[in-house]
Amino acid sequence: MKSLYERSLAVLPPVAKRATKLGIIQGQGAYLTDEKGEKYLDFAAGVGVANCGHNHPTVVAAVEKQLHSLVHGGHNVVYYPSYIELAEKLVRRVGADYKVYFSNSGAEANEGAVKLALSVTKRSGIITFNSSFHGRTLLTAAMTASNAQYRKNYEGVLPPVYHVDFPDIYNTNLSEKEEIARCLNQLQQVFHNVLAPTQTACIVIEPVQGEGGYLPAPKEFLTKLREICDRFGILLIFDEVQSGYGRTGELFAKDHYGIQPDILTSAKGIANGIPLSAVIGKSEYMDQWEPGAHGGTFGGNPLACAAGIAVLDIMNNDFLQHVSKIGTYFTARLRELQEKYPIISSVRGLGLMVAVELRDKSKEPATELVSQIRKEALERHLILLNCGVFHNVIRFIPPLIIEKSDVDKAITILDASLDASLRKVGEN
Numbered sequence: 001m002k003s004l005y006e007r008s009l010a011v012l013p014p015v016a017k018r019a020t021k022l023g024i025i026q027g028q029g030a031y032l033t034d035e036k037g038e039k040y041l042d043f044a045a046g047v048g049v050a051n052c053g054h055n056h057p058t059v060v061a062a063v064e065k066q067l068h069s070l071v072h073g074g075h076n077v078v079y080y081p082s083y084i085e086l087a088e089k090l091v092r093r094v095g096a097d098y099k100v101y102f103s104n105s106g107a108e109a110n111e112g113a114v115k116l117a118l119s120v121t122k123r124s125g126i127i128t129f130n131s132s133f134h135g136r137t138l139l140t141a142a143m144t145a146s147n148a149q150y151r152k153n154y155e156g157v158l159p160p161v162y163h164v165d166f167p168d169i170y171n172t173n174l175s176e177k178e179e180i181a182r183c184l185n186q187l188q189q190v191f192h193n194v195l196a197p198t199q200t201a202c203i204v205i206e207p208v209q210g211e212g213g214y215l216p217a218p219k220e221f222l223t224k225l226r227e228i229c230d231r232f233g234i235l236l237i238f239d240e241v242q243s244g245y246g247r248t249g250e251l252f253a254k255d256h257y258g259i260q261p262d263i264l265t266s267a268k269g270i271a272n273g274i275p276l277s278a279v280i281g282k283s284e285y286m287d288q289w290e291p292g293a294h295g296g297t298f299g300g301n302p303l304a305c306a307a308g309i310a311v312l313d314i315m316n317n318d319f320l321q322h323v324s325k326i327g328t329y330f331t332a333r334l335r336e337l338q339e340k341y342p343i344i345s346s347v348r349g350l351g352l353m354v355a356v357e358l359r360d361k362s363k364e365p366a367t368e369l370v371s372q373i374r375k376e377a378l379e380r381h382l383i384l385l386n387c388g389v390f391h392n393v394i395r396f397i398p399p400l401i402i403e404k405s406d407v408d409k410a411i412t413i414l415d416a417s418l419d420a421s422l423r424k425v426g427e428n
């Protein structure tokens, strides 16, 4: 019998690049079961989506219940309880001075957030950061600067977006202060040379850069951005599509910094796998967004909202504390590995949004080695993803319900995979 992968070749285009050839039949907690009945420890969680664990019983029950009352109402047509209740719960958690607009994907939320900023500021300038990832629609591909492949052949129709370096304190000879100053200086150059701050509608940043390499933004950098935005009437947008929903040990990464964005975007873990995203904006701006200026058929679907309510109920203080505790333990275990394998040039992250970067003796990115480690880990039934513009960073995005024993298992497999890969690929 042909595998799912083999069957896919006849009917699917290669465009959606997959990290594995696994055909998955079932998910439970931190584990996935493939079509041969093999179980895998899932440290990808569908790229940071199954934050409550695969098939969390409370989420499943909430969706099942909703299925019997209303599957689709259309938020451009009617109001329904799950939509309103989720908005109320989310606003309660984010702050009473925010309002929420629901859509389907991270890219769609980012498009919505930028449209809101353009709409209320009546300005057209958009600034994002090098190595960022914001999505794959034309606007969000234009905002993205982590891989030329995402923009190839589309360049002519991408709207103008200006990019500034995101501080990378792990790969610089500068001090943290100097690295922040370098990036802020680039922003000043953009303001001076190409886009006046008074023409800038928004600055969009991932507080923890995801695809770009799991780089937490230094607090001083975000503080300075907040000040600049306030001075010039620019809206500060946090893309928390990957860093949100408990991933860093807070509901949103912004809570580590104590900095309030004007607009926050959320997706991925918001409904634990049912497509849903949100633009969460300060009421003073949301209230100016004119009726009809944005919309969509499926946004805030009742099933997704029911799942979203269950997710917020699950993500209470104890849950978030668990993420911080396990994240600290995991990071400590990764640092032990770093002592054993000096090719691990840094261990970094927040909560369970953690990564290791691999660089050889000349500080060159160990891209091939990372690829081999992921293969070796998969053979040992651990699913890992990479990130970083050179694909030399292994990111760990497990379901947030993992226990110490899952971390220990992952570390044992990672250790064996590093050892085997170094033998095969070697180290320069």
Ligand SMILES: Cc1ncc(COP(=O)(O)O)c(C=O)c1O
Pocket (backbone or CB within 6 Å): 047, 105, 106, 107, 108, 110, 133, 134, 135, 136, 206, 210, 211, 239, 240, 241, 242, 243, 267, 268
């Ligand atoms: C930070 C960030 N923003 C936006 C997106 C796009 O989200 P989606 O794939 O749901 O459109 C992603 C997806 O990985 C992301 O990590």
